[in-house]
Amino acid sequence: MKRSEINQVIEGALDFIRSRNVPMPPFAYWKEREWKAIGVEHREIVDNMLGWDITDFRSGDFSRIGLLIFTFRNGSFSNPQQYPKLYAEKLLLVGDGQELPYHFHWKKMEDIINRGGGNLLVELKGSDAGGEFTNDAVTVSVDGKTVTCQPGETLTIKPGQSITLRPRQYHRLIGEKGTGKVLLFEVSTTNDDRVDNRFHSAADRLPTVVEDVDSTYLIFNDYPKYVNF
Numbered sequence: 681m682k683r684s685e686i687n688q689v690i691e692g693a694l695d696f697i698r699s700r701n702v703p704m705p706p707f708a709y710w711k712e713r714e715w716k717a718i719g720v721e722h723r724e725i726v727d728n729m730l731g732w733d734i735t736d737f738r739s740g741d742f743s744r745i746g747l748l749i750f751t752f753r754n755g756s757f758s759n760p761q762q763y764p765k766l767y768a769e770k771l772l773l774v775g776d777g778q779e780l781p782y783h784f785h786w787k788k789m790e791d792i793i794n795r796g797g798g799n800l801l802v803e804l805k806g807s808d809a810g811g812e813f814t815n816d817a818v819t820v821s822v823d824g825k826t827v828t829c830q831p832g833e834t835l836t837i838k839p840g841q842s843i844t845l846r847p848r849q850y851h852r853l854i855g856e857k858g859t860g861k862v863l864l865f866e867v868s869t870t871n872d873d874r875v876d877n878r879f880h881s882a883a884d885r886l887p888t889v890v891e892d893v894d895s896t897y898l899i900f901n902d903y904p905k906y907v908n909f
Contacts, residue, residue, distance in 0.1 A: 682889075684892050689742065710898070720909045723909065727756065731899070732899045767870065783879040791845075
């Protein structure tokens with residue numbers, strides 16, 4: 681993705697989030713100079729990948745295949761002694777008609793909550809030991825109700841509703857066309873997107889950034905270039 685596109689996506693996301701009256705923490709607005717000035721007292725932000733996260737899964741078409749995330753809090757897979765949180769919280773913004781390709785998490789269990797805007801379509805499939813699709817039914821919880829789906833079946837999660845997904849349950853998320861952007865919150869067990877995701881066919885989870893302009897805001901993968909501790 682081009683840096684200019686990342687800047688534009690974050691600015692648009694902040695406008696939408698403000699329109700939904702969702703306050704963001706100060707570090708959501710930090711520029712390069714603020715990141716360069718922080719000390720070790722902010723290590724948790726850097727180590728646990730808090731902040732902005734944007735990807736187009738190397739599709740080259742973010743509006744069609746992509747996702748914007750802001751991570752508020754997270755524990756650590758690799759250093760649970762220093763960071764003992766067993767949970768994570770994220771904001772996800774899915775565009776009208778935008779798709780997050782089929783994937784599952786090896787360890788993470790998550791609740792995806794539609795906090796407003798459009799409808800979220802969740803398409804489900806099971807997985808075998810090798811991470812391939814199966815023809816087995818998939819059982820999930822929707823607002824505390826047990827729902828069993830046939831492979832490839834789609835559930836519609838409307839504003840105010842939520843779905844609980846267990847590890848190794850393939851899911852594909854789509855903002856239902858014509859209903860608008862979807863504001864989601866994710867509450868989950870500790871998460872590390874560098875090692876805990878299995879995408880069935882999409883390319884890399886983290887984007888390669890083309891630096892065509894200066895950054896307005898950083899994504900978590902930028903931190904090693906700007907944080908000096």
